[in-house]
Amino acid sequence: MATNDENQQRQDELIETAGAVLLKNYLQQPTVMARGQGVELFDVSGKRFLDMTAGISVCALGHAHPELSARIAEQAGKLLHTSNLYFIEEQILAAKAITDRSFADRVYFCNSGAEANEAALKLARRYQHVVKGAPNRNLIVSTEGSFHGRSIATVAITGQEKYRKGFGPLLEDVAMVPYGDLGAARTVLEKREACCFILEPIQAEGGIIVPPAGYLQGLRDLCDATDTILIFDEVQTGVGRTGKLWGHEWDGVVPDVMSMAKALGGGVPIGAIGASEKAAEGLTFREGGAVPHASTFGGNPLACSAASTVLRVIEEQGLLANALHVGEHIEKRFNELVQKYPETLLESRGRGLLRGLAMKTLAGPTYRRCREEGLLVSVAGGTVLRFAPALIATTDNVDEAITILETVLAND
Ligand SMILES: Cc1ncc(COP(=O)(O)O)c(C=O)c1O
Known part of the structure; x- marks a missing residue:
């Protein structure tokens, strides 16, 4: 078994090689994903992430769905x-x-x-x-x-x-x-x-x-x-x-x-x-x-x-009903955040599991801080934080995501 240090070193080496061989069209975050399970991703260094992006609205069934x-x-x-x-x-x-x-x-x-x-x-x-x-x-x-x-x-x-x-x-x-x-x-x-x-x-x-x-x-x-x-x-x-x-x-x-x-x-x-x-x-x-x-x-x-x-x-598996239910929960939790952080946040938008939390500033810094804290979100339209998790996501997953997001917002 590789040690944590060895895994971290492997990830650093991969990112360095990427810098040398990939066309530099993307603006990638400094992590290399190794595996996923449901709404969780783990990078090469072993760090766990809660995934509210589902590969930008792609992984509808979550990662590594058995069927x-x-x-x-x-x-x-x-x-x-x-x-x-x-x-x-x-x-x-x-x-x-x-x-x-x-x-x-x-x-x-x-x-x-x-x-x-x-x-x-x-x-x-x-x-x-x-x-x-x-x-x-x-x-x-x-x-x-x-x-x-x-x-x-x-x-x-x-x-x-x-x-x-x-x-x-x-x-x-x-x-x-x-x-x-x-x-x-x-x-x-x-x-x-x-x-x-x-x-x-x-x-x-x-x-x-x-x-x-x-x-x-x-x-x-x-x-x-x-x-x-x-x-x-x-x-x-x-x-x-x-x-x-x-x-x-x-x-x-x-x-x-x-x-x-x-x-x-x-x-x-x-x-x-x-x-x-x-x-x-x-x-x-x-x-x-x-x-x-x-x-x-x-x-x-x-x-x-x-x-x-x-x-x-x-x-x-009734995933449309789940998406509606969990989506309403995101909306409720987003609205609570908007009430609590009126200087930073503007409004909650979206339907089902395509949700946006509109900010009053560019959302990039919050997006990066969330990743550092183990939460993957994405940015839409420059100022909007997007939650678009897998359709299998639960309200507990959302609550964990909101807790991390709130830590970031509170420290901004
Ligand atoms: C509405 C819409 N149309 C088209 C595309 C392009 O899709 P692709 O990146 O698979 O070419 C996207 C990608 O984000 C999209 O959101």
Whole structure:
């Protein structure tokens, strides 16, 4: 058995090597995670962390969930990859699991959130150009404060300047409207120049912004009236994060297309779009043409076996009800903190287990101090501390997290 000092030395060496070999694009915390169990993570030095981030809304079932681990191991021993030259059993079953649980009639699989949004944008353009015969409907409407990914197209439709800077010239034909402002959406959509309107049912990276009541329905009506494809980016809000399987269920409004990723594989990389029968025509193969969209790894047996398992376990273990219950507890505890620290804290926001504690200052220092004290949280929109634990988290886990957070706030 290695001693504590040896483990610490190993971690320090790894971080030093990282400094030499990794491209320095990230701003990483000085720790290397070695293993996880439920909502706990342990780094190479042996330090324990209480994880309220779930890998940025990814590890829906927590770390090392026995059913997910076993299913992935089984699949890895059977078949990892074949390509989409052939049908894939696990892909068909994962698509069925999604269509059985959502508005979607058809599913396309890829590998990440940005890729899912790319597929949704391509679907919308081709739907207008090829299916509807409207080659001038190019405009993509997106919302200020949004986050849709880091590819060259998805940074262009991300409504935060800091992600776009330095990457121009960007995709043209993008209009940004304020999130929650139906009047602004109407003005742009009524021109009938847009192929699609894309938005998050709750803006996550932008600072956990819940839209005003009636906004999604208003957009649905506008998109219907103007034959614009309505895309919900459910990459962060989907797969149970908000206490409903899909974030849009809170508003009882369905899109034409939704993008998914993050929690869908419970930690195995996978992305997807779900589309109505009508919208799916936008990416349907036409005889004599090229395959309109594809991905080498998209929908591979390993990732799809994980997705089916995640969706099944969420249902069988009542994790949506748990997310609602534990989410309400976070809200209550956040509100108590807001009352107690009015100079530092502004308000509590969010739904289910996508929760934000808005601060009156930048949240970075608190986030770093929490990690030093053994609590993992993340920052959204610069000033908001985000709690997005696994859907298996308990109220006791939340209470432990709040105790650590309060120690940090009290000493600031
Ligand atoms: C709403 C939303 N869309 C898209 C993405 C991009 O996903 P990925 O990092 O898997 O490309 C994210 C990532 O945080 C997201 O929150």
